[in-house]
Amino acid sequence: MMSRPGRPRHRDALRPGSTAVEQILDAAGELFVTQGFTVTSTRAIADAVGIRQASLYHHFPNKEAILEALLDATVVPSLEFARRVTRSVNDPRVALWAVTAGDAANLLSGPWNLGRLYLLPEVDGIEGFHVRRRELHAVYRELAVHVVGGDEFRCGLPVRLTETVIAQRVDQPDLAGDDVAGAIADAALRVLGVDVDEALRAAGRALVEQHVPSPT
Amino acid sequence: MMSRPGRPRHRDALRPGSTAVEQILDAAGELFVTQGFTVTSTRAIADAVGIRQASLYHHFPNKEAILEALLDATVVPSLEFARRVTRSVNDPRVALWAVTAGDAANLLSGPWNLGRLYLLPEVDGIEGFHVRRRELHAVYRELAVHVVGGDEFRCGLPVRLTETVIAQRVDQPDLAGDDVAGAIADAALRVLGVDVDEALRAAGRALVEQHVPSPT
Missing domain, CATH: 1.10.10.60 (Homeodomain-like)
Known part of the structure; x- marks a missing residue:
């Protein structure tokens, strides 16, 4: 302030x-x-x-430009974070854990639950946001495909699990940040058949701490 | 017609x-x-x-009553189905698979993706819908607690996975029904640490076929 x-x-x-x-x-x-x-x-x-x-x-210039800036705040930091993470680690399981936990933490941060705006019909026409969100989804899927060893329907589920924090936050406005983000990351890997042990979780958490920008 | x-x-x-x-x-x-x-x-x-x-x-009487009727169509059939399933089977893993697959199939059915309306601020005030949706969430959670053997954060995730079909349908309007519903049910159990085998899946699918009302 x-x-x-x-x-x-x-x-x-x-x-x-x-x-x-x-x-x-x-x-x-x-x-x-x-x-x-x-x-x-x-x-x-x-x-x-x-x-x-x-x-x-x-x-x-108009109300739609404000909406686009708000939507971008929900994906651009996560996309930049995801790119830094995938460049810095070879194990796709660790990278996916970190990308999921960092992205979930971003959606849980900030005073307003901006992800609630995703499903508005007005958002369908905001092409720039969709391009960036598809890029983020593609990073998740690429990592998931590496984890599973092939492209399957469930490779699309980790990013969907992350986005469930939006509805969870609606139903429970005081939803806690880091624990929830870590639990979502565990679930994202379990969906792909990986049982997360403490070493994997610690490596993922270290990446989050290293690469997530500090709040300004 | x-x-x-x-x-x-x-x-x-x-x-x-x-x-x-x-x-x-x-x-x-x-x-x-x-x-x-x-x-x-x-x-x-x-x-x-x-x-x-x-x-x-x-x-x-008004536009809100139409909205409530539409929202109810996304939860009431699934709630009734979930109650029938939980009464008819003892294995909570099979019951949860069936509840998840049946509910996901319901959200994927119908010409309009009515789940898009869930996050509207106008829906916050429609108390009857929220009561019924919480009842459905409670059936899922009770089954998940039985599967895991205790109440943990991840016991809340199966129903959230089901609801991800709403956003998936936005991004991919031709998303196919039954295969997707089954894959979501597999994922719901994997999140709880259960690796779904063909026998469990077949038992779950039989429950769905037995208890889901035929479309009218």
């Missing part, structure tokens, strides 16, 4: 975030998830930040 | 279904899933059925 030096902000900012963009995303995330995307106007978002609607349009 | 005797219908009905209620639900399901719940008016639903708005209100 600290202001950056040289960038004075309202002392009584209505929203967390050190920049207007962060504050707009926080307000829009809350309103989209709790009220709905369609019924939320850019005017309502600007009001919730405490800025004028014209200032909002200085940062985002 | 046959009219019931004594209940003449328009010969050129715009919607599948032998009753006005079925036709309203079909039209509303399509519009909610493809256009969005908020932007769909009861007028638009009536137009898509080819009836007057006043006739629609004869069957449903």
Whole structure:
């Protein structure tokens, strides 16, 4: 919540975030998830930040661009993390454990459960997000195929298990982060026929700690 | 699509279904899933059925009641099926396989992917649906606890795996029914540490065939 030096902000900012963009995303995330995307106007978002609607349009051309930025926050850090992990380890079981745990932790982080927006019909048309989400799904599947030794239907399930934290968080808003993420990673490997032992789990956890960016 | 005797219908009905209620639900399901719940008016639903708005209100008091009926169609048949299965078999592994496969098949059936509506903020307030969905989740969890021999986090995952068919169907609209349902049931047991053999799978499949109501 600290202001950056040289960038004075309202002392009584209505929203967390050190920049207007962060504050707009926080307000829009809350309103989209709790009220709905369609019924939320850019005017309502600007009001919730405490800025004028014209200032909002200085940062985002329209409501869909705000939605895309929020959706990207649910996949881009995980995609970059997954790429770093797959470059740094040879055992696909360890890599898949780490990718799953890191991605699940990302979906569990942040004050708003942004994954709730995935199934909106309005999201079908946001092509950039779908491209990046398919890339993330492809990293998972490639690792799973290596683990199983061939491409089967179940190779698509680890990333789906990760995404179950979205619905779990709806039903249980205080769902704890790291333990849950690790348990999902265990399950992702069990689906592929790998029984996770403590050594595999420790190696995966070390990768998560090494490669996940610290929260800013 | 046959009219019931004594209940003449328009010969050129715009919607599948032998009753006005079925036709309203079909039209509303399509519009909610493809256009969005908020932007769909009861007028638009009536137009898509080819009836007057006043006739629609004869069957449903408001748009939320239509939504609840659609949501119930995704859980009530599975809940009734799950209860029949758990009464009829002693091995919790076989029962859980059957409950999972039957429920996944139900979510994969029907022309509209109604599970997409689960995460809408508007659904948070539909208490009756949540009661029935929690009952279904509880049947899964009780079986999983029996399989594992204790209550652990992963006992909550089989029903979440079933619900992943919703997102899978979004990404792959032609997702095939029975094979996918069986593979999800295999995965649900693998998450609990059970490696499914052909005998267990055959016993589960027999339960599904015995207890799932034939489509009407």
